[in-house]
Amino acid sequence: MSEWEVRMSTSKGLPYFFNTQTKQSSWEAPSGLTPEQINQLPGAKQYLSKEGGGGANAGKVRASHLLVKHRDSRRPSSWKENNITRSKEEAIDILRQYQAEINGSPEKFAELASIHSDCSSHSNGGDLGWFSRGQMQKPFEDAAYGLEVGAMSDIISTDSGVHLVLRTG
Ligand SMILES: O=C(N[C@H](Cc1nc2ccccc2[nH]1)C(=O)O)c1cc2ccccc2s1
Numbered sequence: 001m002s003e004w005e006v007r008m009s010t011s012k013g014l015p016y017f018f019n020t021q022t023k024q025s026s027w028e029a030p031s032g033l034t035p036e037q038i039n040q041l042p043g044a045k046q047y048l049s050k051e052g053g054g055g056a057n058a059g060k061v062r063a064s065h066l067l068v069k070h071r072d073s074r075r076p077s078s079w080k081e082n083n084i085t086r087s088k089e090e091a092i093d094i095l096r097q098y099q100a101e102i103n104g105s106p107e108k109f110a111e112l113a114s115i116h117s118d119c120s121s122h123s124n125g126g127d128l129g130w131f132s133r134g135q136m137q138k139p140f141e142d143a144a145y146g147l148e149v150g151a152m153s154d155i156i157s158t159d160s161g162v163h164l165v166l167r168t169g
Contacts, residue, residue: 003019003020003021003022004017004018004019004020004030004033004041005017005018005020005041005042005043006018006041006042006043006044006046006047006048007025007043007047008043008046008047012106012107012150012168013062013106013127013168013169014027014106014149014150014168014169015043015047015048015149017029017030017041057130057169059132059133060130060131060132061130061131061144061145061167061169062127062128062129062130062131062167062168062169063127063128063131063144063147063165063166063167063168063169064109064110064113064121064125064126064127064128064165064166064168065113065117065119065121065126065128065140065163065164065165065166066095066098066102066109066112066113066116066117066126066163066164067117067118067119067160067161067162067163068086068091068092068094068095068098068116068117068118068161068162068163069081069084069086069091069118069160069161070084070086070087070088070090070091070161070162071084071085071086071087071088072088073118073159073160073161074159074160075160078118078119078120079118079120079122080116080118080122081118084118088157088162091161091162092155092162095155095162095163095164096155098112098116098164099154099155099164102152102164104152106150106166106168109125109126109152109164109166110125110126110127111125113125113126114126118161119160126166127168130169131144133145137158137159137160139156139157139158140156140158140163140165143156143163143165144165144167147165147166147167148167149167149168149169150166150167150168151166151167152164152165152166152167153165153166
């Protein structure tokens with residue numbers, strides 16, 4: 001038990017378990033450890049607790065998103081398209097296709113967000129960084145805070161358009 005610790009995968013933005021003796025790593029907590037034991041592991045407070053532990057990101061979450069804007073969006077233009085005229089229904093249909101292609105893969109999510117997202121965060125695979133409650137539009141905040149790390153939302157709608165959200169921290 002003492003040889004295990006929790007680390008953060010920078011490529012996936014997800015915590016993982018590392019055995020300092022065997023050098024083995026695993027996304028899943030080592031079997032045989034109780035939740036209490038897991039929470040005592042080095043790195044657990046910082047990386048495992050639901051909202052960023054007691055560190056600088058306490059109470060914050062990290063998320064990426066794929067945004068498809070439509071003609072009723074607050075700002076119906078983006079890096080991709082100067083004047084966005086698709087309807088909200090068309091935007092939802094488009095996002096459903098991306099959702100199916102992503103099929104739960106964080107890597108695929110980042111790839112499609114970088115190509116298709118109507119948000120300037122596309123250049124960083126859709127990553128919005130860490131944020132606290134009160135910073136993002138409420139439907140987006142509620143979706144992000146309602147997800148476990150590594151989980152994706154269904155399609156949500158804000159004044160900016162329709163989104164898929166991936167919680168990464
Ligand atoms: O509001 C932004 N971009 C808007 C679109 C948009 N609207 C959003 C609403 C909620 C969460 C993210 C959102 N992105 C735009 O480009 O018209 C942000 C871009 C970025 C980029 C990096 C980090 C945070 C942000 S927030």
